[in-house]
Every structure is written in structure tokens, then in C-alpha cells.
Amino acid sequence: MKGNLAGLAAGALFALGLAISGMTRPEKVIGFLDVTGQWDASLAFVMGGAIGVHAVLLRLIRRRSKPVFAKEFKPAPEKSIDSKLLAGSAIFGIGWGLAGYCPGPAIVAVGGLNAKALVFVIGMTAGMLVYRTIHQRSERVVSL
Amino acid sequence: MHNFTPVPALIGGILIGLAASLVLLTHGRRAGISGLWAGLFHPKAHDRGFRAHFFAGLLVVGLAVFLLAPHLIGQAQGSLVRIVGAGLLVGYGTQLGGGCTSGHGVCGISCFQRRSVVATLTFILTGVLTVLTLRALS
Numbered sequence: 646m647k648g649n650l651a652g653l654a655a656g657a658l659f660a661l662g663l664a665i666s667g668m669t670r671p672e673k674v675i676g677f678l679d680v681t682g683q684w685d686a687s688l689a690f691v692m693g694g695a696i697g698v699h700a701v702l703l704r705l706i707r708r709r710s711k712p713v714f715a716k717e718f719k720p721a722p723e724k725s726i727d728s729k730l731l732a733g734s735a736i737f738g739i740g741w742g743l744a745g746y747c748p749g750p751a752i753v754a755v756g757g758l759n760a761k762a763l764v765f766v767i768g769m770t771a772g773m774l775v776y777r778t779i780h781q782r783s784e785r786v787v788s789l
Numbered sequence: 790m791h792n793f794t795p796v797p798a799l800i801g802g803i804l805i806g807l808a809a810s811l812v813l814l815t816h817g818r819r820a821g822i823s824g825l826w827a828g829l830f831h832p833k834a835h836d837r838g839f840r841a842h843f844f845a846g847l848l849v850v851g852l853a854v855f856l857l858a859p860h861l862i863g864q865a866q867g868s869l870v871r872i873v874g875a876g877l878l879v880g881y882g883t884q885l886g887g888g889c890t891s892g893h894g895v896c897g898i899s900c901f902q903r904r905s906v907v908a909t910l911t912f913i914l915t916g917v918l919t920v921l922t923l924r925a926l927s
Contacts, residue, residue, distance in 0.1 A: 648815060648816065648838075648839055649838050649839055649841075649842040650842070651811065651815035651816070651839075652812075652815070652816070652838075652839040652840070652841075652842035652843040652846065653842040653843070653845055653846040654811065654846065655808045655809075655811040655812045655815070655820065655843060655846065656808075656842065656843035656844060656845065656846020656847045656850075657846035657847070657849065657850045658804055658805075658807055658808035658811065658846075659804070659805055659808035659809070659820065659822075659843075659846070659847060659891075660846060660847040660848075660849075660850035660851055660854075661801075661804050661850055662801040662802065662803070662804030662805035662806075662807075662808060663801065663805065664801070664850065664851075664854045664858070664861045664862075665797050665800055665801035665804065665861075666797055666798045666799075666800070666801020666802055666804075666805070667794055667797060667798065667801070667861070668801065669851070669854070669861055669862050669863060670861065670862070670863030671863050671864070671865045671866065672792075672863055672866075673792070673794075673863070675866070675920055676792050678913070678916045678917045678919070678920040679917075679920045679921070679924065680917055680921075681921060681924070682924070683792065685792040685793050685794075686793055686795070687792070687793055687794050687795065687797075687798040688798070690795045690798035690799045690802060691798045691799075691801055691802040691805065692802060692890075692894055692895065692898075693799070693802060694798070694799040694800070694801070694802020694803045694805070694806060695802040695803070695805040695806040695809065695895045695899075696802075696806065696895055696898050696899050697802075697803075697806065698802075698803050698806025698807060698810065699806040699809045699810055699895060699896065699899040700898075700899040700900075700901075702806070702807075702810035702813075702814075703809075703810060703813055703899055703900065706810060706813050706814045707813075709814075711817065712813070712814060712815055712816055712817030713814060713815045714815050714816055715815075715816045715817040715818070716817075717817060718813070718817040718818075719817055719818045719819070721897075721900055721902060722887065722904075724887070724904060725904065726903065726904045726907050729885050729886065729887070730886050730887060730904055730907065730908055730911075731886075731907070731908075731911055732882075732885060732886070733881075733882045733883065733884065733885030733886020733887065733908075734882065734886040734893070734907075734908040734909075734911035734912045734915075735882070735886075735911050735912070735914075735915045736878050736881060736882030736885065736886070736915075737878065737879055737882030737883050737886055737889060737912045737915075738882070738911060738912030738913065738914065738915030738916040738918075738919065739878050739882070739915050739916070739918075739919045740874070740875040740876065740877070740878030740879035740880075740882060741875075741879060741890075741912060741916045741919075742915065742916035742917070742918070742919025742920045742923070743867070743871055743872075743874065743875035743878070743919055743923070744865050744867070744871070744872050744875035744876070744879075745863075745865055745866070746865060746875065746876075746879070747822075747879065747889050747890040747891075748822040748823045748826055748879065748883065748889050748890075748891075749822040749847070749889075749890065749891055751876075752822070752826070752844060752847050752848065752851070753847050753848070753850065753851040753854070753862075754851060754862050754863075755848065755851065756847060756848030756849060756850065756851020756852045756854075756855070757851040757852060757854055757855035757859075757862035758852070758855055759855075759862055759864070761864065761865045761869070761872050762865065764869055764872050764873055764876070765865065765872050765873070765875060765876040765879075766876065767873070767876065768872065768873040768874070768875065768876020768877045768879075768880065769826075769876040769877070769879050769880035770826070770830060770876075770880060771876070771877060771880060772876060772877040772878065772879060772880020772881035772882075772884075773823075773826070773827045773830065773880040773881070773883075773884050774830065774880075775877070775880070775881055776880070776881045776884035776885060777827075777831070777884070780884075780885075
């Protein structure tokens with residue numbers, strides 16, 4: 646139960662970060678990707694801030710023997726750089742550029758009653774189910 | 790760069806880093822949004838209570854932002870067909886590539902994982918090329 650409350654708090658904090666940083670406005674994301682227009686570097690500062698904090702805290706947290714509500718820390722996936730990683734990331738980037746949404750901001754915008762974000766999230770969920778249907782033997786999605 | 794907002798971007802980024810750290814501290818896993826979301830729709834996924842609560846947090850704050858500061862929820866450009874297509878590509882691509890902006894871009898890079906750095910550079914590159922192509926066509 647407390648573990649679920651921690652999940653709720655983490656989700657709320659994550660969404661607050663996305664909204665304050667402007668990432669729930671697709672034009673900010675498009676402004677970052679549009680390098681030939683009036684380039685908006687804000688997204689790089691969002692990632693820099695998040696990585697700076699998380700890179701330090703994760704090293705402190707990993708000193709614990711186990712997480713507060715789980716049996717163990719999930720090890721990082723031991724996978725090499727393969728064609729799936731490259732193709733999947735390339736496909737994701739095209740969708741990201743077409744709409745200006747990645748998964749997190751789109752879901753926050755659904756909470757903000759935005760109809761287009763809802764359409765995007767329905768499409769995104771369908772895309773995930775298409776992947777699962779094609780690669781049914783892969784259990785990777787569970788371990789993510 | 791008249792749209793550049795470095796201070797809110799940095800503050801928001803710090804909050805995202807804290808949220809990812811809270812997920813690691815309490816549940817021992819990465820806060821990868823695409824993986825967490827896909828697991829919600831997988832009958833065998835563990836931690837479904839945690840996943841559901843995490844997304845409830847995202848949705849509730851989204852609603853609060855809409856009520857208190859609606860200008861922070863923007864409007865995507867383009868037709869509904871384009872938005873659905875974009876969603877399909879994001880859903881399929883994040884599953885094939887094993888992560889999105891949060892899983893690879895924030896968590897993976899924070900662990901100094903080479904594959905996440907490569908993934909992030911790849912989706913930024915194709916994102917840039919997509920926006921430039923749309924711009925050239927319009």
C-alpha cells in the first residue's frame with residue numbers, strides 16, 4: 646500500500662516537472678527539434694537537470710542493500726547496441742517529431758483533458774500492442 | 790532564441806530527476822514511461838498496482854495543471870491522422886528500442902549506459918529530420 650502511494654507521489658512529481666519545464670507543450674519540443682528555425686534549447690536543459698540530479702542520487706540509492714518496497718534493484722539490461730535499439734529509437738524519433746509528444750507529456754496532457762493527446766495515447770497504446778503481437782515470444786516488455 | 794526558457798526547464802528537469810530517483814529508491818527500477826505504460830496492458834506484468842498509481846499521479850497533476858495553469862498544456866499541430874500515426878510510431882518504436890525519453894534519455898544516460906546514449910542521439914536525430922521534412926513540405 647505504501648509502495649503504491651510512493652508510486653503516486655513519484656508520478657505526481659514527474660508530471661509537475663514535465664509541466665513546469667514546458668514539455669507538455671508540443672511547440673516547445675518541436676522548437677528544440679527545429680534546429681534551423683528559432684532553436685529553443687529548453688529541452689536540453691530539462692534533460693540536463695534530470696540527468697544531473699538522477700546520476701548523483703542513483704549512486705547514493707544503490708548503496709542500499711535493497712529498495713524500500715521491492716526485493717532487489719533491477720539490474721540494467723545487459724544488451725548490446727543492436728539493430729533493434731537503433732531501428733526502434735529511429736521510429737520513435739519520427740513519431741516524436743510528427744506530434745511533439747513523447748509518452749510522458751502526452752499522458753499528462755490527457756489528464757489535462759486535451760483531446761489530441763488522448764488520440765495520441767490511444768495510437769501509442771495500439772502501437773505497443775502491435776509490437777507485442779508481432780514479437781509475441783519476446784518477454785522484454787515485462788522486464789522493462 | 791526568444792522562446793528559450795532555461796530556468797523553468799532546469800527546475801522541471803530537477804523535479805523529473807527526483808521523481809526517477811524516488812522510483813528507484815522505493816521500487817528498485819527505472820522510471821521509463823513507455824515501459825511502465827506498456828506493462829499496464831500486459832497480463833503478466835508485475836507491479837501493476839504501482840504502475841496504475843504512478844499513472845494516476847501523472848493524470849491528476851495533468852488535471853490540476855489544466856485547472857490552475859492551462860497555458861502549460863499545449864496543443865499538438867496537425868491532423869488527427871498525423872497524431873494517430875505519430876502515436877503508433879512512438880508506441881511501436883519505444884517497445885522495439887526498449888525505451889523513450891525517460892528510460893533511455895534520463896535513466897539510461899544517468900547510469901552512463903552506452904546503448905542509452907546511442908538511443909537518445911538516434912531519436913533526437915530522426916526527430917530533427919522529421920521536423921525539417923515537415924517544414925520543407927509546408
